[in-house]
Amino acid sequence: MKRIPKTISLFLTFMKIGLFTFGGGYAMIPLIHRETVDNKKWISDEDILEIIAIAESTPGPIAINAATFIGYRVSGFWGAFAATIGVALPSFVIITAISFILAEFQSIRWIQYAFNGIRAGVLALIVKALWSMYRQSPKGIFAYIIMLGAFAATAFLPVNVIFVILICAAAGIAQALIARRRNK
Incomplete structure (x- = not known):
């Protein structure tokens, strides 16, 4: 049996991630990690941390940004294209289908219960992603x-997240420059 070309494999992998993950990009991080690092070995643990940090700080949904970065790293432009389409397509199709029956869909009690359970599961996935990123971050x-x-700034103050990211980046650069100066 022939090997599946990488671009098709990227599309199918990210379509599976997009299809089976509820709750947005942060809930997708553990599945992205498992598929791209553990199963496919396309990138390393260190790479995923950097990709998530970049995807988080660039405009757009984190899952789409991560898919684009990983796809590009694995197979260039067409890999980025395939991974991005793959991760976005399931949501697009599902939301389009739901929009036609939204009024009836909302009123069904067991659907409401199912979404309550899904929210709890999504919270667990987000906490797992947080823990994984914490373990890989510098201490x-x-x-x-x-x-x-x-x-504190994002949870308790009306501070724009972009400013928080920029200040954190500036603080990291300043700390690295100070450490470099001390080592010389």
Whole structure:
């Protein structure tokens, strides 16, 4: 049996991720990690952390950005195209279908119960993604201060997330420059 070309494999892999993950990009991170790092071995653990950080800080949905970055790294432009279409297509089709029957769909009690269960499952996936990213992140007093400051700013203050990301990036650069200067 012939091997499936990488672009088709990227499309199918990310379509599966898009089809079987509820709750948005953060809920997709564990599945993206399992499929691209563990199963396909397209990227490493270190790569996924960097890709998620970049995908999170660039405009657009994190899952689509991550699919685009991973697809490009694995198979160039066409890989990025295939992965992006693959991850977005299931949601597009499902939302289009649901929009035609939304009024009836909302009123069905067992559907409401199912979505309550799905929300709980999505929360678990987000916590797993958070834990995985925490384990792979650098540790130290500086990292913890940045993490707590960013959390406090976004959770308790009306601060735009873009400013928080920019300030965190600037703080990371400043810390690296200070560390480099100390080492010389």
